[in-house]
Amino acid sequence: MQENEKKNKKQDIYREAAKLFREKGYNAASMRDLAERVQLKASSLYSHIGSKEEILVKICFDNANHFIDGMEKVENMKGGAADKIKALLLLHIRTAIEETTAVTVFNDEWKHLSEPQLSEFVKLRKDYENRFRKIIKKGIDEGELKDLSAEIFLYSLLNSVYWLHNWYRPQGKIKPEQLEHDIVLMLMDGIINVRM
Amino acid sequence: MQENEKKNKKQDIYREAAKLFREKGYNAASMRDLAERVQLKASSLYSHIGSKEEILVKICFDNANHFIDGMEKVENMKGGAADKIKALLLLHIRTAIEETTAVTVFNDEWKHLSEPQLSEFVKLRKDYENRFRKIIKKGIDEGELKDLSAEIFLYSLLNSVYWLHNWYRPQGKIKPEQLEHDIVLMLMDGIINVRM
DNA sequence: GTCTATAACTTGATAGAC
DNA sequence: GTCTATCAAGTTATAGAC
The missing domain is CATH 1.10.10.60 (Homeodomain-like)
Structure with a gap:
């Protein structure tokens, strides 16, 4: 006991x-x-x-591994760039809802890691971003995505979902399903209403 | 002297x-x-x-006022919701490029203000967001924007530009003009390539 | 495992000589 | 205005009684 x-x-x-x-x-x-x-x-x-830092280390690396695991599944799934990007956005949205505090720390406090964990963490993060970037580039090359900067796509997508925890309240008016639906639709098709 | x-x-x-x-x-x-x-x-x-805090206070409020001034100009300009949102996005993008360090502190460190400045700052920020939300709601009501959650539009737009300073390097490959053009186009029309 | 006591250090800020 | 010296308070972490 x-x-x-x-x-x-x-x-x-x-x-x-x-x-x-x-x-x-x-x-x-x-x-x-x-x-x-x-x-x-x-x-x-x-x-x-x-130690105090041990706690920060655990939170940061648990989350990094969570996102890297998700990335691996997405890379192995069938479908085009749009499908994969959608799956990654859902991964971020769902994690932000279910593990709000952990994601906050992971996003905002990792810079207080000290060496060698800091370098290791930055490496993991860059690795994740590189794999995301690769999916976007393939989508642009194959004509599925607009021919704009992959870099700008990458970070605009990521910024939209990275800081979800700063405003979204699971107990509020917006249901998780609507959150997922609206963010994905907006980032895929934009905010402008296209009249047919 | x-x-x-x-x-x-x-x-x-x-x-x-x-x-x-x-x-x-x-x-x-x-x-x-x-x-x-x-x-x-x-x-x-x-x-x-x-004092140390005096520096933080100045940075935070200078920037808050800068964005509120920008908002006032946008509210008084002619044009629909799309034009106004575009103008606000450009305001954020240009400020992030020209005042990178100040914007970073404004965005990431304001929570270390102490009372009463903390409450005053939060009030200014909420005021700014309310006025942005109003523009989005009008755009939805008039059919100019997609009929999705204004809340989700607001924060997805803001998140995309709030943390620009975390990745964009003015000395890098992407020119400011391209940055402005691509972000605005992406948020307005999405990343999906629509074939005619 | 939890406590008291404390080590060893860093912090923002001040006093007062020059 | 800049310095040295210093204060008072706060920090993480440890030693050792119980």
Whole structure:
């Protein structure tokens, strides 16, 4: 039972840390704040975790791996560039809804990683973006996508979904299904109403 | 001449502070870091500025006012929703190019403002977003824009341009004119190539 | 595992000589 | 205006009693 309680406490700490990092930013969030939230003294945290940065490292790399796994599935699926881009957008949207706090930390706080994890993280992120870019370029070459800059497509798409967590509230008026539908349609076909 | 030198030094400090806040984040950027960059000792900074936060406040509110001024011009111009949205996108794109560091701090570090400035800043930002939302809603009502969620349009548009500074390099391959052209076209008409 | 006490360090900001 | 010296408060993390 002890082992079980310890695990629950550890999960507690990670979950509350993610929330805290999100609210205040990694540097402004102190171990005393965190301890208070899980009803411990600061020093007791160190019976469960090794360091503050260890928490950040786990959140960042868990999420990076999640997106890279998703990318692998998309690369192996059948379909054209539009299908694959749509699948990637859904991956981002669903993750943002289901793992809001973790995604926030992953997106906003990774820069506070220290070496060598920082370089490793940047490498993973660049790898992900390269694979996304490749899909876009193929779509442009084959005429499925407009002949504009792949770079601009890539980052406009990513920016639209990267910071979803900053405004979307799962408890609000907009249902997840509508969110998915509208964002995908808008990025694919634009906001302009084309009259037939 | 003394007064002139002081002013230059003060500008120096503000400019280097923006860079530093951008690189490290507001909390991780120390006054000792900043002092070193402008070739002073930390204590000497206080002959030119009142506090660290004073710098953040100035950057945030200067930028907020810049965007609100832009919004006012757009509201008073002739044209439909598409024209106005295009004008606002260009405002964001051009500001991101010309004032990269300031926009970064404005976008990413405002949450470290303390009260009452924090509330005041959030109010300005909400005001800006409300006025943007109004333009989008009118466009939907009049059939100029697709009949999808105005909320989703608003934040997908804003997210696409808010974080431009994270990837766009003015010295890189993509010229500002192409950046403006491609982003606007993509957000207006989508990435899908429509064959006639 | 949790606590108190504390080490070792960094932070923003000030006092006062020059 | 710039410096040295310093303060008071905050930081992560550890030592050792229980």
